[in-house]
Structure formats: structure tokens, C-alpha cells
Amino acid sequence: MATKNILFIMFDQLRWDYLSCAGHKTLHTPHIDRLASQGVRFTKCYVQSPVCGASRMSTYTGRYSSSHGAQWNGYPLRVGEMTLGDHLRANGMDCFLLGKTHMKADLEGMARLGIDPDSKIGRRQAECGFDAHIRDDGLWPEGPEGFYDPKPSPYNAYLKSKGYQEDNPWNMNANAGRDEDGSIASGWFMRHADKPANIREEDSETTWLTSETIDFIQNAAPDTPWCAHVSYIKPHWPYIVPAPYHALYGPDDVQPVNRSDSERVDPHPVYKTFHSNLIGRAFHRQEVRDKAIPAYMGLIKQCDDQMGRLFAWLEETGRMKDTVIVITSDHGDYLGDHWMGEKDLFHDCSAKVPLIIYDPSAEADATRGTTCDALVEQIDLTATFIEMAGGEVPSHIVEGRSLLPFLHGHKPEEWREVAISEYDYAVTPMRATLGVRDQDARLYMVTDGRWKLMHSEGPGHGAMLFDLVNDPGELTDLGRDPAHAAERARLYAHLHRWALRMNQRVTRSxxxxxxxxxxxxxxxxxxxxxxxxxxxxxxxxxxxxxxxxxxxxxx
Incomplete structure (x- = not known):
């Protein structure tokens, strides 16, 4: 492949259906839509875990979360785990980070092996295999026991350089507004979501990272191809956005909630526990949805406008001709659908994500502006990027599969029958509520595109099952319906075959x-x-x- 560079853009917590090209009726995203019109939009892309850290570690390694082991936020990715950067550098392509990874370094493993954290190898181990141009994980709140993330915040440093005087301007400016009397209106309280963040729009997180991206590309070494992972924190909560985006949408622009009273009648115990937690109960309330969702839409609109700014610069400088552009997300957001907030389970609004790939090479001309309905897993991106760099995918390590055949108009001879996602919820309050052991606090999803099965490992929990054709909203759980025992058995057989895969013989091809x-x-x-x-x-x-x-x- 002759294409030189890869711009790998990830938004945090962007639902697959909150783009106008995916059917949203009131949120218009013309710049991302335009990229879709120049590339391929994959309509059935599933993440390998519906939580930030585990999902990202899968995407960056090309491996399922049970293969790499970093199955929840704060679980270190073990030292020596091969990552996207390792694979690309072996094929002559540099690999940089701008923004978030949610990576937790395996400092104990590094110390055991005598790896200096300040060495090049040590820094790459701590940065998920990337060379960090600027890392900012995007969550800098502070509580009674200190900061959520103790690392220095480059974004906070930037804000202070621009004259913001708070000790933590991320908390008090970028993610807080002001009440009429001048008091802080924190974005952590969703009643403030309709207020503008107390920050100049040009200094907000999304605009700042776009500026950093343009600066990086301008100054990148001209003779070495690169992959730049540009990872935005938004539209992740707190749900608050700077002017004018705070006022673009209101309750009338919010699409009808996708939930049914029947979902709460004798529900699966895991589902009941998650929709009954504090976040779920908040999104049961109409006033929460009326405040939070317009702000969420405003955050996405700002993201789209910044994509317009970035794409216009790439066109003006001629870089659209030699740069693959990928847009995706690490998971979705329930926003009250299915009586839930946040992510955590495997309904499409949580586990399915947008994926758009623009390939400027002539080989991709036949597929421009098309959609692809194949079952895609986000770990396929690692394999795809390796092939784009001219390498051969090491299938004994990378469990994803290259998407290049779809981009170039060729149907692969063999493709997956099901997509898999996993969730380890051992550290959450829901484990204690359910009374399961840490080692049993595991959930699995398997879908063939027609049916979706969610399995809970806890004793007596069993399965949830949805008919995605006759019940696309996933409102009727058929997990205990005797009439659908055959479908459950068939999907369990797929899950069993997947569980028996060879996934640890990574030192021998x-x-x-x-x-x-x-x-x-x-x-x-x-x-x-x-x-x-x-x-x-x-x-x-x-x-x-x-x-x-x-x-x-x-x-």
C-alpha cells in the first residue's frame, strides 16, 4: 500500500448512532459525514469491552481483554505485551500518541526486569507502546483523597499559561460553569449541564487537542511514515460544554428514549443491578435526560466542528492525499436507554461504536461513500494498520483481522461468524450487590448480527438473549424463553469455541x-x-x- 500516514482518531464515549450519517435526526455532523462519504462506514463494529481502559488496551494490542489481562480501568497492561507501536515500528512506521490512552503502567513488572521508566523502552512501556507527543488522559478531578489521576496534566498547564487562575482549571473552568451569582456550577452536577462551561471555546479540551494535532503533523519528520493516535476525551462526561455549543440543543432535540417498563419486570439479576445503581437511577429521571443529553449533543457538535477545522487544514496542505483517517470510539453511552446510564453492559448503545475509515489510495476508490455490514471488532484496527504499513499480520499475537479487503472492495474468503465482547466488573459495587466472587464477576457478549447473547458467569445468572431483527431496540429479553433454547445453545457453542482459542502462544508463529x-x-x-x-x-x-x-x- 502506497499510503504514507495514519491519523487514528478516537472519541471517548461517542455512541454509534449520534452522528447524522448514522441516522440521528437532530444532531448534524457534516464534517464526519463528509469523511464517511469519502471512505467506508462500518455499521456493526463492536468493542471488546464496554469500559474505557479494557476497550482501549484491546484496541492497542489487537487482542481480547482476557488475552492481555487489563480488563478494567486501572489494571496494568503487563510489561512486554505487544502493542500497535511495536508492530508498526517493526515495519518502519513511527507511532505517536496525542491525548488519552487510559493506560496503567506495569511498574512492578518493569522494576522486576530492571527497566528504567525514564528510558525509551520504559517510556513506551508506560505509554501503551506509543511515543507520546502529548499524553492527557482527560480526567483531572480532585476529591478528599487527592487527584483521580496523579500524573501532571498538560492541559491544565496549558490553561494556566493562558491565564486561568484556578489551581485546577480543568475542574473549575473546562468542566464547570457559573451561576447567576458568580458561584461555581460544577459539571459533576447534571443540573448545570445547560450552562456554558466557564472557558473560552478556543481553550477547551477538544479545540486544544486539535491544535496540538495540527502542530504535530506540521512538524513531523517528512521521511518516516507515522501513525498518530489522536484520542479526544469528549464527549465523555462531565456533561458540560462551552458556548455556543451549550445552547444549540434542547429537550425537543433529544430523541425518544429507548426503554420499556417490561424490561424491569422479573429482569436478569445482573441487568437489574446495573440499571438500579446510582447512575442508572439518575437517568431514570426526565430532567436528567433533558439536561445531560443536549450537552452531550453539544460536545459532539464541537467535536465535529473541530474535525472540519482539521480536515480543511489537511486539504489545504495536501495531506489528505497521503493520510489514512480513522474515526471511532472506545464505547458508547446509555443516556437513559434501557433504564441505564454510562456504559457497562452490551446493548448496542454501549458496545457498538462508530467506525469510519478513509483510505486515499486508488485501491479504495470503488468503496468510497459505502457502508459495510460485516461483523467487525475494534481489534481489527491493529491488524489493518499493520497491513497498511506493509507488514504481515502476526496472527499468533494479533487476534483481530485486517479490514483492507473491505476497504478495497474485496470480500474476504473467510470472515468471522460472531463478534465477542467481555466485561470484568470485580472492582465495581455491583459485584458486592450481586454477591458473586471476584473471579466470577465476568460478563460476555456474543452476537452473530441477528441474535445477541449476554452471559453472566455468576451462579444461576444465565443468559440474556435479544432478536436484533424483530427487536432492534433490544427491549425483550428471551434468555429464559424455552422457545429460543436452540438459539441460546448455538451462540453458547460459538462462545465455547472462542474460549478454547489459542491466545497465549505469542512467542511462536x-x-x-x-x-x-x-x-x-x-x-x-x-x-x-x-x-x-x-x-x-x-x-x-x-x-x-x-x-x-x-x-x-x-x-
Whole structure:
């Protein structure tokens, strides 16, 4: 592939259906829509875990969360785990980070192996394999026990350089407004979501990171291809946005909530526990949705406008001709659908994400402006980028599959039958509410595009099942319906086959194993041989003939 660079853009908590090109009726995103008209929009892309850290670690490694082990926020990605940066650098492409990873470094593992955190290897281990142009994980609140994230905040440093005088301007300016009497109107309280954030729009997080991206591309080394992971924190909560975006939408622009009273009649115990938690109960209330969702829409509108600014600059400088552009998200947001808030479970509003890929190469001309309905997993991006860099996907390590055939108009000879997602909720309050052991606090999703099964590992929990054709809103749980036992059994069989996959033999490829097979004979190991004539002559020739000495008889 002749394309030189990859601009890998990820928004945090952007629902797949909150783009006008995906059907949103009142939120217009013309710049992202235009990119979709120039590339391919994948309509069935699932993340491998519906929580930030685990989802991102899967995307950055190309592996399922149970393979890499970092299955929740704050779980370190073990030292030595191969990442996108490792694969791309091996194929001559640099790999940079601008923004968020939610990566937790395995400092104990690094210390055990004597890796200096300040060395190049140490920094890459701590930055999820990227060379960090600027890392900002985007959540800088402070509570009675200190900061949520103790790392220095580059964005806070930027705000202070611009004259914002608060000790933590992220908390008090970018994510807070002002009441009529001048008091702080924190974005942590959703009743303030209709107020403008107390910050100049040009200094807000989304605009700042776009400026950093343009600066990076302007100054990137011209002779080495690069992948730049530009990772925005928004439209992730707190739900508050600077003017004029705070006033663009109101309750009349909010699409009808997707939920039914029947969902709360004898519900699956895990679902009941999640929709009954504090976040779920908040989004049961109409006033919360009327405040939070217009702000969420305003955050997305600002993201789209910044994409317009970025894309216009790329066109003016001629960079659209040599840059692949990818837009996706790490998970969605319930926003009151299914009586839930946040993410956590596997309904489409949580586990399905937007994925748009623009490939400027001539090979992709036939697919411009099309949609692809194949079952895609976000771990496929790692495989895709490796192929774009000219490499061969190491399938013994990377569990995703390249999307290049779809981009270039070729249907792969073989594609997956199901998509898988996982969730380890051991550290959440819901585990204690359910009374399950830490090792049993695991959830799985398997979908074939027609049916979706959610399995809970807790004793007696069983499955939830949805018919995505006759019930696209996923409102009727068929998990205990005897009439659908065959569908449950079929999807469980898929889940079982997936669970039995080979996923830890990462130091030997199939080619390595083929080369090793039979090598021990050719290196002198002749087990099971009774007579020298039973094997090839060259394996035994050196074992025949007269012995030079006889130490037994002494002659």
C-alpha cells in the first residue's frame, strides 16, 4: 500500500448512532459525514469491552481483554505485551500518541526486569507502546483523597499559561460553569449541564487537542511514515460544554428514549443491578435526560466542528492525499436507554461504536461513500494498520483481522461468524450487590448480527438473549424463553469455541512451529527407533561404523 500516514482518531464515549450519517435526526455532523462519504462506514463494529481502559488496551494490542489481562480501568497492561507501536515500528512506521490512552503502567513488572521508566523502552512501556507527543488522559478531578489521576496534566498547564487562575482549571473552568451569582456550577452536577462551561471555546479540551494535532503533523519528520493516535476525551462526561455549543440543543432535540417498563419486570439479576445503581437511577429521571443529553449533543457538535477545522487544514496542505483517517470510539453511552446510564453492559448503545475509515489510495476508490455490514471488532484496527504499513499480520499475537479487503472492495474468503465482547466488573459495587466472587464477576457478549447473547458467569445468572431483527431496540429479553433454547445453545457453542482459542502462544508463529516440526530428529534425537534402517540414512550415518576405543574390555 502506497499510503504514507495514519491519523487514528478516537472519541471517548461517542455512541454509534449520534452522528447524522448514522441516522440521528437532530444532531448534524457534516464534517464526519463528509469523511464517511469519502471512505467506508462500518455499521456493526463492536468493542471488546464496554469500559474505557479494557476497550482501549484491546484496541492497542489487537487482542481480547482476557488475552492481555487489563480488563478494567486501572489494571496494568503487563510489561512486554505487544502493542500497535511495536508492530508498526517493526515495519518502519513511527507511532505517536496525542491525548488519552487510559493506560496503567506495569511498574512492578518493569522494576522486576530492571527497566528504567525514564528510558525509551520504559517510556513506551508506560505509554501503551506509543511515543507520546502529548499524553492527557482527560480526567483531572480532585476529591478528599487527592487527584483521580496523579500524573501532571498538560492541559491544565496549558490553561494556566493562558491565564486561568484556578489551581485546577480543568475542574473549575473546562468542566464547570457559573451561576447567576458568580458561584461555581460544577459539571459533576447534571443540573448545570445547560450552562456554558466557564472557558473560552478556543481553550477547551477538544479545540486544544486539535491544535496540538495540527502542530504535530506540521512538524513531523517528512521521511518516516507515522501513525498518530489522536484520542479526544469528549464527549465523555462531565456533561458540560462551552458556548455556543451549550445552547444549540434542547429537550425537543433529544430523541425518544429507548426503554420499556417490561424490561424491569422479573429482569436478569445482573441487568437489574446495573440499571438500579446510582447512575442508572439518575437517568431514570426526565430532567436528567433533558439536561445531560443536549450537552452531550453539544460536545459532539464541537467535536465535529473541530474535525472540519482539521480536515480543511489537511486539504489545504495536501495531506489528505497521503493520510489514512480513522474515526471511532472506545464505547458508547446509555443516556437513559434501557433504564441505564454510562456504559457497562452490551446493548448496542454501549458496545457498538462508530467506525469510519478513509483510505486515499486508488485501491479504495470503488468503496468510497459505502457502508459495510460485516461483523467487525475494534481489534481489527491493529491488524489493518499493520497491513497498511506493509507488514504481515502476526496472527499468533494479533487476534483481530485486517479490514483492507473491505476497504478495497474485496470480500474476504473467510470472515468471522460472531463478534465477542467481555466485561470484568470485580472492582465495581455491583459485584458486592450481586454477591458473586471476584473471579466470577465476568460478563460476555456474543452476537452473530441477528441474535445477541449476554452471559453472566455468576451462579444461576444465565443468559440474556435479544432478536436484533424483530427487536432492534433490544427491549425483550428471551434468555429464559424455552422457545429460543436452540438459539441460546448455538451462540453458547460459538462462545465455547472462542474460549478454547489459542491466545497465549505469542512467542511462536505458525511458520515457526512448522519449521520446528521434526527438527529434533535432524539434531540427533531418535526416539522410538529400533533399527537404523527405520529412518533416513543421513540421520544415522554418523552413529554407525567402528568405535575408536573400547573402554569396556580394555582393548
Amino acid at each position: 505458525a511458520a515457526d512451529i512448522a519449521g520446528m516440526r521434526g527438527r529434533s530428529r535432524r539434531r540427533g534425537i531418535l526416539l522410538g527407533v529400533y533399527d537404523e534402517h527405520e529412518v533416513e540414512d543421513d540421520l544415522t550415518r554418523h552413529l554407525q561404523g567402528k568405535a575408536k576405543e573400547d573402554f569396556v574390555s580394555g582393548r
